[in-house]
Amino acid sequence: MRKSTFTAWLSLCMLIIPMTASMAAATEKYNPDDQSHTVGQSVDSAAKDSSIMLPKSLSAKDVKSKKRHKISKVRKVVRGFSSIDTAYIEPQAYIYTVMLQNTNTFEIYHISNGKGQEVVFAPKPSYKVGPYIGWRWVFLGYTIDLTHLSGEARQDLNLSVYSNQIGFDLFWRKSGDDYRISQVNFGKKYDTSGMHNVAFDGFHSSVRGFNVYYIFNHRRFSYPAAYSQSTIQRRSQGSPLAGIGYTRHSLDIDWERFHEVVNERLGKGYLDDVTDTALMRSNVEYTDFSVSGGYAYNWVFAHNWLLDVSLQLAIAYKHTKGDANTEHKGMFQEFDFRNFNLDGISRIGIVWNNMRWYAGANAIFHAYNYKKKQFQTNNIFGNVNFYVGYNFGSIHKKKKNKTKK
Numbered sequence: 001m002r003k004s005t006f007t008a009w010l011s012l013c014m015l016i017i018p019m020t021a022s023m024a025a026a027t028e029k030y031n032p033d034d035q036s037h038t039v040g041q042s043v044d045s046a047a048k049d050s051s052i053m054l055p056k057s058l059s060a061k062d063v064k065s066k067k068r069h070k071i072s073k074v075r076k077v078v079r080g081f082s083s084i085d086t087a088y089i090e091p092q093a094y095i096y097t098v099m100l101q102n103t104n105t106f107e108i109y110h111i112s113n114g115k116g117q118e119v120v121f122a123p124k125p126s127y128k129v130g131p132y133i134g135w136r137w138v139f140l141g142y143t144i145d146l147t148h149l150s151g152e153a154r155q156d157l158n159l160s161v162y163s164n165q166i167g168f169d170l171f172w173r174k175s176g177d178d179y180r181i182s183q184v185n186f187g188k189k190y191d192t193s194g195m196h197n198v199a200f201d202g203f204h205s206s207v208r209g210f211n212v213y214y215i216f217n218h219r220r221f222s223y224p225a226a227y228s229q230s231t232i233q234r235r236s237q238g239s240p241l242a243g244i245g246y247t248r249h250s251l252d253i254d255w256e257r258f259h260e261v262v263n264e265r266l267g268k269g270y271l272d273d274v275t276d277t278a279l280m281r282s283n284v285e286y287t288d289f290s291v292s293g294g295y296a297y298n299w300v301f302a303h304n305w306l307l308d309v310s311l312q313l314a315i316a317y318k319h320t321k322g323d324a325n326t327e328h329k330g331m332f333q334e335f336d337f338r339n340f341n342l343d344g345i346s347r348i349g350i351v352w353n354n355m356r357w358y359a360g361a362n363a364i365f366h367a368y369n370y371k372k373k374q375f376q377t378n379n380i381f382g383n384v385n386f387y388v389g390y391n392f393g394s395i396h397k398k399k400k401n402k403t404k405k
Helices: 002-029 039-053 060-081 223-227 255-266 270-274 395-404
Strands: 089-091 094-112 118-123 126-135 138-141 155-162 166-174 179-185 203-215 231-233 237-253 283-302 305-322 340-353 357-371 376-394
Touching: 094 138, 155 223, 179 255, 203 283, 203 376, 223 231, 223 283, 223 305, 223 340, 237 305, 237 357, 283 340, 283 357, 305 357
Parallel strands: none
Antiparallel strands: 089 231, 094 118, 094 126, 094 376, 118 179, 126 138, 155 166, 166 203, 203 237, 237 283, 283 305, 305 340, 340 357, 357 376
């Protein structure tokens, strides 16, 4: 105990002696009776000391150079999205475009159960036509729905953005009351031909979501050449694709109304023998989270001509709401490997483009599959487009005018 106490006191003395010396030195430096030691001098000395401790403030030139450096980094990233190999892809020589386009929308719902019974619903195809105006890769237009001029039109929004490196699809569709019963199958021994192409106002559906995908061979393969005409593919080339997606589906069927139609067409009591309650889901809602992969190929089969074919398959997880799932828990509490299904996106396009004029057609279709033990539905929807357009406002002329100035 004594030895440890003596060591502690010795250590304390070793700390106090330097502190006392420094305090004495400070007292000698500062004498309140000394009039020659002014406040201004104290401030100056403090400023000098602080200049040693604090970093120097950046000059206006340094700030500007840092900003320019950051801007140049952003520009490099942006240019990376449009970086191309000109031996394979020719960039657009014009800034503006005008285009006339015809858009035809199609949709089908196939509903079935474990016994092989099925019902197929499909609306009338929608035919639209209208003008578009574009600046670089941004298009604005207005189309008139020629098939629903007097009745309730379906509401739909389809937006596809194509850059060399990344693609983006945004869609929203909500049905009207123009569905038809395209096909009914209750088994081989039952004749349901009387139900073919019968108008049915008890079916309502909506789909909304997006897909984002990455194009790996973006320097030599051009999606814009096939679908937005902002470049021209000069040599055939393909690319792997990878992406993610999210969709939300809602399906509402008035089965009482369906029974009425069956009784009118096939006779009363027909449904009592053949229908399965598993098929009669009045409402189904589910969200779809997917990871996709695929391949696209641009075939330059003649000068200024291009044919593109692409397919993406997605592994999708479905989280269900509605009658198909009576118990409602959290999405992760309901996790089940049986909720994984395959979805798909297909595209095909043909275009003739001589840089000034262009014309072509393309089709984009989405397929979604939802499957439970005794109930499943398959939904396919998409657009078929025909267009002709004219480019103007040369980029080279604009650059020459800038150099003259």
